[in-house]
Amino acid sequence: MISNCSLNRYLSLPNKTLTACFVIFAAIFAERPANADNPFIILQSTTSTQNSGLYDYLLPHFTAKSGIEVRVVAVGTGQALRNAEKCDGDILITHSKVDEVKFVESGFGTKRSNLMYNDFVVLGPANDQANIASAKTVYDALQRIVASQSRFASCGDNSGTHKAEKRLWKAANLIIDSAANPWYLETGLGMGATLNFAVQTNAYTLSDRATWLSFANRASHKILFQGQPPLFNQYGVVPVSNSNCPNVKHEFAQQFTDWLVSADGQNIIASFTLNDVQLFFPNAD
Numbered sequence: 001m002i003s004n005c006s007l008n009r010y011l012s013l014p015n016k017t018l019t020a021c022f023v024i025f026a027a028i029f030a031e032r033p034a035n036a037d038n039p040f041i042i043l044q045s046t047t048s049t050q051n052s053g054l055y056d057y058l059l060p061h062f063t064a065k066s067g068i069e070v071r072v073v074a075v076g077t078g079q080a081l082r083n084a085e086k087c088d089g090d091i092l093i094t095h096s097k098v099d100e101v102k103f104v105e106s107g108f109g110t111k112r113s114n115l116m117y118n119d120f121v122v123l124g125p126a127n128d129q130a131n132i133a134s135a136k137t138v139y140d141a142l143q144r145i146v147a148s149q150s151r152f153a154s155c156g157d158n159s160g161t162h163k164a165e166k167r168l169w170k171a172a173n174l175i176i177d178s179a180a181n182p183w184y185l186e187t188g189l190g191m192g193a194t195l196n197f198a199v200q201t202n203a204y205t206l207s208d209r210a211t212w213l214s215f216a217n218r219a220s221h222k223i224l225f226q227g228q229p230p231l232f233n234q235y236g237v238v239p240v241s242n243s244n245c246p247n248v249k250h251e252f253a254q255q256f257t258d259w260l261v262s263a264d265g266q267n268i269i270a271s272f273t274l275n276d277v278q279l280f281f282p283n284a285d
Contacts, residue, residue: 040069041252044081044089046160047190049235050074052210052279057272062259068252076159076190084108084238087245091253092238095160095208100236109238110250113261116269116280117234120164121212122225123195124150124204132204133224139172141225146174149183151203155194156186160233165206168230195221208233210279235280237261261285 049055050072059070073083077094084092085108093115094100100112122132122141130148135141145152155162156178169176178184185203187194191211198205199219207215212223239257242250259265261284269282 038069039067039249039252040071041090041249041256042088043070043072043091043093043256044084045072045074045093046077046080046095046235047074047192048095048161048208048211049093049280051192052214053274054210054269054272054280058265058268061268062256062265065259065264066255068255070256076155076157077163078158078160084240087240087248090240090249091256092240093235094238095233095235096163097234097236099163100238103238107244108241110241110254112236112238113257114283114285115235115237115260116266116282116284117232118209118280119226119233120161120206120231121209121223122204122206123198123212123221124224125202126220126222128224130204135225138168138225138228138230142168142172142174145204146176146181149181151183151185151201153194153198153201153203153205154178154184154186155191156188157190159190161191161206161208164233168206171230210274213274213277213279234283 051074055072063069073080073089075083077096077099080089080092080094081099081103083089084103092100092103092109097112100109103109104112122138124130124132130144130150132141132144135144154165176184178186185197185201187197189197191207192215194205195207195211195215196217197203199217199221237257237260239250239253240248242248266282266284269280270278272279
C-alpha cells in the first residue's frame, strides 16, 4: 500500500486509495518529532549550573554536534523536580540524589546517572563571630553558629542546597526552626539572592562552591569552612519518562544524556573554568 502512495502518482489513484494514502501520510507526519526542523528539549535544572556559566559553555558543543537545542529552566532542585513531574520538561539536572532516585522509582524518570560533583562551603563575614574557621568538623561549625546565635541565611526554598543544609543540621543533632530562632533567616530565594542577603545582613550561609566563585558582591564575606566529606555535592542527570509523560521528547533527552556521560561531554565539563579554577568535576557512572 505504501508503495502505491508515492507523491508523484497519487493524483491518478481511485478515491478510496487516495483517502487511504492521506491517512498513511498523516500517520507518518504525526509520528515525526515536534519541530523536527528545529529540534529542542527543555532542561529543568538547578540554578548553580546556570549561574556559574556552565551551560553557556557546555550546551553549544552539544547543539553543534547533534542539532538539538537545549532550553534551560533554572530553578531550585525541588521546583525542577516538581516541574518535571508535571511533564514541564524533558530532562533533569539537579543535585539531590535521594530525591532523584525517588523521582525514578516513582515512575517520573527513566534512569538516574551521576554526572559531576563539586562541594558546599560555609561562608561568613571576615570577623567570624562564631569562630567557625577553627572548627574541627562542619557539625562543630554549625554548633558554634547556634551557640553564638550568629545570623545564618538559608535559602529556605527546597533547593538542592537547602536540602543539603537541612541534612547537615540534622546530622549535627540540631533542630532549627526560624520561628523559634530569630537568628535563622530563611529567604525563600535562590542561592544568588541568598548570598546577597547574607552579605547585607552579615550572616553565615551555605553555598555550592560554583555559585560562590561566580558571585561578585562578596564584600568581606569569604569561605570559612570547607573540604569535608559531608560537604560533597553530587549532580545527577535524569531523562523524564515517556511512560508518565507521553509528549516528552525522550529520544532527544536520551541523546543529550548519552553525550553528557560520554568521554566528550565529561571532558568539556572538566575543561570549564572560572578565573582558571575548575568548578565541576565529572564522575559519570
